[in-house]
Amino acid sequence: MNENRPLKSxxxxxxxxxxxxxxxxxxxxxxxxxxxxxxxxxxxxxxxxREALSALKAMGMLDIRQGGGTFVKSAQPETxxxxxxxxxxxxxxxxxxxxxxxxxxxxxxxxxCAALAAANRTWDDLGKLSAILDEMEARMDDEAFxxxxxxxxxxxxxxxxxNPLLMQLMESMSLRLHDSMRDTRALWFYAExxxxxxxxxxxxxxxxxxxxxxxxxxxxxxxxxxxxxxxVLNEKGAxx
Numbered sequence: 688m689n690e691n692r693p694l695k696s697x698x699x700x701x702x703x704x705x706x707x708x709x710x711x712x713x714x715x716x717x718x719x720x721x722x723x724x725x726x727x728x729x730x731x732x733x734x735x736x737r738e739a740l741s742a743l744k745a746m747g748m749l750d751i752r753q754g755g756g757t758f759v760k761s762a763q764p765e766t767x768x769x770x771x772x773x774x775x776x777x778x779x780x781x782x783x784x785x786x787x788x789x790x791x792x793x794x795x796x797x798x799x800c801a802a803l804a805a806a807n808r809t810w811d812d813l814g815k816l817s818a819i820l821d822e823m824e825a826r827m828d829d830e831a832f833x834x835x836x837x838x839x840x841x842x843x844x845x846x847x848x849x850n851p852l853l854m855q856l857m858e859s860m861s862l863r864l865h866d867s868m869r870d871t872r873a874l875w876f877y878a879e880x881x882x883x884x885x886x887x888x889x890x891x892x893x894x895x896x897x898x899x900x901x902x903x904x905x906x907x908x909x910x911x912x913x914x915x916x917x918x919v920l921n922e923k924g925a926x927x
Contacts, residue, residue, distance in 0.1 A: 697731075697735045697736075697738035697739040697742065697884075698739075698742075700725075700729050700731060700735060700736060700739035701738075701739035701742045701743055703729075704719075704739060704740075704743060705743060705746075705748065708743075708748055708759055713759045714759060715759050715760060716758060716759060717758065717759045718756050718757065718758050719740075719749070719756070719757040719758070719759070721756075722736045722737060722740075734884050737827060737828075737883070737884050738883075738884045738885065740757055740828075741827070741828075741883045741884065744828075747760060748760055751828040752828075783870075785866075785867075786867055786870050786871070786916075787917070789860075789863055789864075789867040790867070790913055790916060790917055792860070793867075793913055794910065794913050794914075796853075796856060796857070796860075797841060797844070797845075797909050797913065798906045798909045798910050798913070799853075799906070800844050800845045800847075800848050800853055800857070800909075801844055801893060801896070801897065801902075801905040801906050801908070801909040802902040802903070802905055802906040803848040803849075803850065803853070803902070804844045804845075804847035804848050804897050804905065805896060805897045805899070805900050805901055805902040805904075805905040805906075806900065806902050807847065807848055807849040807850075808847040808897055808898075808900075809847070809849075812843065812846065812847035813847075813894075813897070813898050815843050815846075816840065816843050816844070816847070816894050816897070816898075817894065819836055819839055819840045819843060820840070820887065820890055820891055820894060822836055823836045823837075823840075823883075823887055823890070824887055827883045827884065827887065828883070830883075833883065834865065834868050834869055835865075837868045837886075837890075838861070838864050838865055838868055840890055841857070841864065842854075842857050842858070842861070842864075844893075844897065845857035847897065871916050889908075889911075889912050889915075890912075892908050893905060893908045893909055893912060896908050
């Protein structure tokens, strides 16, 4: 066994596909093989392939069409913004400050909701949370859908607290939650170069703690989920 053989992580697969695009082996407009075929070709799991494709999509190199395949867009990833602030820097400064304020509210509100949901959730609540996660996984390449599903997931956690006042507070933040989720997911994809698969795993970790009735762990996992975005904002010096 060759111990120096590189592990075929999603980054390894991503870099190999990126090289093929840059060298012209895969030209703009070319359709990539299916996830199943790529997984067999690279000898990795399908989730690894999805992570690699999601990262290349975030770089602006691939166009992933729900139910229609994956196509090469460009061999110039540098034209894609490394984070949302490069689109409109002045506007992003205001958005980053607003996002920081919303994250502070979410830390106070949602960590408490996660803990209370773990104590009070019903089988119906768990079924609804699980269904949302399954939908997110099935439509992982549909970013607009996943933004909506992300909000529904967090609102359903509030519903699982069985506290109508907490539910009303989350509902009153609905519009701001949608906006913040969009910026949050953009920061994950661009600034941290994370993927839809990794975001899904974060949500599943929160769900599992709630399902197990572990209030402290549910609170901790929600805290980590929110803190990661704050960390990116701090690294960028945004919203300060």
